[in-house]
Amino acid sequence: MTVGTFLTLVFFAGCAAIFLVLAKTVKTRSDNATFDHDFQRFHGYKNTRIAMSTVRSSIKFKTGSRIKSYALSDVRSWEKHWHNYNREGTLTLNVRDIDHPVWTIKFGNETEMNNWYELVSQAVNEKLKL
Secondary structure, three states: OOHHHHHHHHHHHHHHHHHHHHHHHHHHHHHHHHHHOOOOEEEEEOOEEEEEEOOOOEEEEEEOOEEEEEEHHHEEEEEEEEEOOOOEEEEEEEEOOOOOOEEEEEEOOHHHHHHHHHHHHHHHHOOOOO
């Protein structure tokens, strides 16, 4: 194999890698736009997402490939945990569902996690209108 052939292979491999990354980014953005549609507030971090609409009185979760929407009245309890060792937090919500009763949403920012904890609390307990 000559140097020219090797450099040509490296060039095409690089182009293929860039194409795959761009395709994944476009798909992710499209999925996120579909998930967040008709919801006033939404958050996503790593492979988890949450969206809330007080107008529709609903909350929607995504963990991995699982997506499900619930009425705010189906939320039974919620708690937050901040993990200092990896600078990540979780908001765990228990809902009225036999198949998937616990949803855990990840956060990379403690302030945003605290904001969502308060949003859920006010939406469920005080019928918050966004």
